[in-house]
Amino acid sequence: MKTIVKRLPDLDEFPISSSGPPAVLAREIEQAAADLEHARAEEVLAWAVERFGDDLLVATSFQDCVLIDLAVKVKPSIRFIFLDTGYHFPETLAFLDDVSKHYDLNIDILAPDVPLDVWPCGSQRCCEFRKVQPLNRALAGVSAWITGLKRIDTPERANAPVVNWDTKGLVKVNPLATWTDEDIESYVVEHDLLRHPLNAQGYVSIGCAPTTRPIGVGEHPRDGRWPDSAKTECGLHL
Numbered sequence: 160m161k162t163i164v165k166r167l168p169d170l171d172e173f174p175i176s177s178s179g180p181p182a183v184l185a186r187e188i189e190q191a192a193a194d195l196e197h198a199r200a201e202e203v204l205a206w207a208v209e210r211f212g213d214d215l216l217v218a219t220s221f222q223d224c225v226l227i228d229l230a231v232k233v234k235p236s237i238r239f240i241f242l243d244t245g246y247h248f249p250e251t252l253a254f255l256d257d258v259s260k261h262y263d264l265n266i267d268i269l270a271p272d273v274p275l276d277v278w279p280c281g282s283q284r285c286c287e288f289r290k291v292q293p294l295n296r297a298l299a300g301v302s303a304w305i306t307g308l309k310r311i312d313t314p315e316r317a318n319a320p321v322v323n324w325d326t327k328g329l330v331k332v333n334p335l336a337t338w339t340d341e342d343i344e345s346y347v348v349e350h351d352l353l354r355h356p357l358n359a360q361g362y363v364s365i366g367c368a369p370t371t372r373p374i375g376v377g378e379h380p381r382d383g384r385w386p387d388s389a390k391t392e393c394g395l396h397l
């Protein structure tokens with residue numbers, strides 16, 4: 160079934176204030192979220208590309224390349240960003256290199272704000288300097304961003320809309336919001352995608368090396384993230 164989404168007014172007509180979007184735009188985004196709730200990820204991406212053109216970027220963690228594969232099929236030149244925290248596994252950086260070459264990606268790799276020995280892993284401001292601030296700088300130049308966030312990732316993400324206004328004052332598009340981990344695996348197999356080299360060792364949700372471990376049978380993929388703390392988010396999606 161074809162999803163019909165009403166076209167939104169130009170963002171320039173309605174500058175976004177820190178108190179949130181004007182009511183008319185809030186309603187339009189709410190409507191888009193409702194219209195796209197049951198749409199295929201490709202349709203969500205196509206809507207985002209049509210609506211925002213180059214005023215858009217895709218943030219990807221390179222734990223897999225499902226969102227990348229979907230996005231380049233909609234728009235081969237779509238812009239990606241990757242947050243190089245300095246703490247990634249060498250295998251993640253190798254995967255980034257392989258995937259970037261395979262798809263000839265238009266990608267910016269964002270360096271951290273501080274060296275490794277300043278606010279290192281485990282310290283209070285590590286994620287802030289290595290993820291949140293570089294991301295916010297990249298997002299300052301666009302009106303919308305696309306993420307690989309899924310509702311099944313964490314309880315905090317369980318109600319994530321397919322499209323919404325986020326706390327950064329941008330339109331956030333989550334084409335995989337309704338996907339399960341099984342959907343991801345099926346897509347990887349069906350489309351014969353490149354795999355992160357650590358998948359074979361039990362790593363599924365893959366972030367920085369010091370705070371990621373492989374999971375065992377019956378564990379949730381996110382059990383492998385920040386396994387020694389109560390932390391569930393690094394701040395990118397708050």
Ligand code: SF4
Pocket residue numbers: 244246279280281282285286287289290366367368369370393
């Ligand atoms: S996940 Fe860990 S190593 Fe990576 S930026 Fe956050 S605190 Fe630092």
